[in-house]
Ligand code: FES
């Protein structure tokens with residue numbers, strides 16, 4: 821018996837989007853393949869790498885661990901929703917200025933995870949940043965530059981009172 825596709829509607833990066841998908845479709849695939857937002861990366865099949873991290877209703881989730889249908893009606897922010905080249909979000913500026921990336925594959929997920937961390941803790945210590953990074957894997961940077969980038973982003977946000985995603989910017 822054929823399984824019917826289901827309509828999944830979300831608000832993503834401020835825009836209403838919808839697509840019909842198989843019920844088994846993972847949120848990561850829905851975002852990338854059906855909505856065409858390929859900044860969210862898939863880096864493993866064991867839910868360990870965190871490259872697929874996005875914000876769903878203000879919480880950071882690994883989008884490969886959630887079915888698209890479970891996110892129906894949610895508000896999602898992906899890396900594309902943070903900022904653009906002319907208007908970098910502080911986390912992007914931090915990574916840019918402190919060389920927080922090399923190949924960049926992990927970077928979208930790391931940024932989303934760190935936005936989640938800064939939402940809870942606007943002034944994290946090195947140790948707290950490293951703890952926050954436990955769910956994401958970078959194969960290039962050795963993490964020290966990422967820690968520097970996050971600290972710099974936190975400082976920019978405290979100084980400029982820039983708001984995090986999920987709030988009006
Ligand atoms: S692709 Fe989701 S954790 Fe690796």
Ligand code: FES
Nearest residue numbers: 922924958959960
């Ligand atoms: S910058 Fe290459 S995996 Fe992190």
